[in-house]
Amino acid sequence: MKEQEAIISALGVAASFDAAVEARRRIDFLSGYLRAAGLSTYVLGISGGVDSLAAALLAQRAVSELRGAGYDAKFLAVRLPYGTQADEKDAQRALDTVGADEAHRLDIKPAADAMLDSIRSAGVELGDARRQDFLLGNIKARQRMIAQFALAAARRGLVIGTDHAAEAMMGFFTKFGDGAADLLPLSGLNKRRVWALAAHLGAPSQLVNKVPTADLENLVPLRPDEDAYGVTYDQIDDFLEGKEIDEAARQRILDAYFSTAHKRSLPVAPDLSLR
Ligand SMILES: Nc1ncnc2c1ncn2[C@@H]1O[C@H](COP(=O)(O)OP(=O)(O)OC[C@H]2O[C@@H]([n+]3cccc(C(=O)O)c3)[C@H](O)[C@@H]2O)[C@@H](O)[C@H]1O
Ligand SMILES: Nc1ncnc2c1ncn2[C@@H]1O[C@H](COP(=O)(O)OP(=O)(O)OP(=O)(O)O)[C@@H](O)[C@H]1O
Numbered sequence: 001m002k003e004q005e006a007i008i009s010a011l012g013v014a015a016s017f018d019a020a021v022e023a024r025r026r027i028d029f030l031s032g033y034l035r036a037a038g039l040s041t042y043v044l045g046i047s048g049g050v051d052s053l054a055a056a057l058l059a060q061r062a063v064s065e066l067r068g069a070g071y072d073a074k075f076l077a078v079r080l081p082y083g084t085q086a087d088e089k090d091a092q093r094a095l096d097t098v099g100a101d102e103a104h105r106l107d108i109k110p111a112a113d114a115m116l117d118s119i120r121s122a123g124v125e126l127g128d129a130r131r132q133d134f135l136l137g138n139i140k141a142r143q144r145m146i147a148q149f150a151l152a153a154a155r156r157g158l159v160i161g162t163d164h165a166a167e168a169m170m171g172f173f174t175k176f177g178d179g180a181a182d183l184l185p186l187s188g189l190n191k192r193r194v195w196a197l198a199a200h201l202g203a204p205s206q207l208v209n210k211v212p213t214a215d216l217e218n219l220v221p222l223r224p225d226e227d228a229y230g231v232t233y234d235q236i237d238d239f240l241e242g243k244e245i246d247e248a249a250r251q252r253i254l255d256a257y258f259s260t261a262h263k264r265s266l267p268v269a270p271d272l273s274l275r
């Protein structure tokens with residue numbers, strides 16, 4: 001139980017949750033930060049999943065409020081499909097729901113494929129088809145961040161990330177890919193709290209209740225996150241709320257958490273304090 005409490009505390013998961021209070025807190029965080037930084041644009045990739053929808057609704061509200069207060073601010077939403085995307089309709093629905101100030105679509109396929117091909121052409125042994133597909137998945141996630149940071153730099157902007165406590169605990173993100181962002185407005189929320197926040201902000205129930213997917217593998221499109229975890233979001237969320245869960249699931253969660261510690265910190269460096 002001690003380990004569980006330490007993880008809950010490290011990930012900043014609160015003992016109780018009120019969607020309206022959390023929405024207000026996180027909108028204020030986004031508007032306050034942009035203004036204090038003296039910048040004008042928030043940039044975020046819209047996948048069709050609930051995390052980016054929730055974060056986008058917060059961002060659009062934040063910049064609208066800033067504009068109402070006379071400050072020049074904009075939200076730029078960007079679709080970043082790898083070629084054609086199986087759940088494109090959901091992504092379009094998310095864009096319609098958010099009503100972003102500005103929206104663009106960039107295909108990451110040419111750049112992602114070119115990178116994998118270059119590595120292959122250099123003669124690097126990459127393993128079997130399944131392994132190569134997994135490697136390409138991480139290249140896709142990093143390619144999406146390259147695009148978002150380029151857009152942010154072009155617009156005096158900042159990149160919003162969608163990491164939250166459930167994904168952070170499982171280390172379920174690409175290091176310096178979707179894990180790399182300037183701000184994380186969903187930080188400290190487990191998945192059911194993200195769902196509640198999205199619903200509170202007006203997300204349609206079909207998008208809130210959708211099966212979460214990283215959708216990074218060509219060989220298994222829309223693979224549910226829970227398949228990759230080997231535990232359910234219900235178990236993850238219960239664990240993060242301090243509840244007792246099945247022992248095998250608990251062990252899986254602890255293994256995932258400890259083996260991915262390096263992904264939740266800055267790059268490791270030598271101890272320079274002894275010089
Ligand atoms: N002990 C250690 N200390 C410092 N660094 C260490 C390390 N062990 C590995 N590393 C480094 O970390 C790298 C592995 O991390 P990483 O590149 O992230 O790769 P990895 O953790 O193997 O894969 C990413 C996982 O996150 C999932 N994902 C990715 C993106 C988005 C989503 C989503 O939900 O949308 C999910 C994806 O499906 C996959 O299961 C290694 O290649 C190595 O460079
Ligand atoms: N096809 C895509 N187009 C644009 N952005 C994407 C795409 N795929 C992933 N992203 C970005 O990467 C983030 C991480 O993906 P992740 O799957 O964890 O979140 P999600 O799709 O928003 O929600 P869920 O986890 O419920 O599927 C997304 O929130 C989004 O910002």
Ligand SMILES: [Mg+2]
Pocket residue numbers: 047049050212213214215
């Ligand atoms: Mg997704």
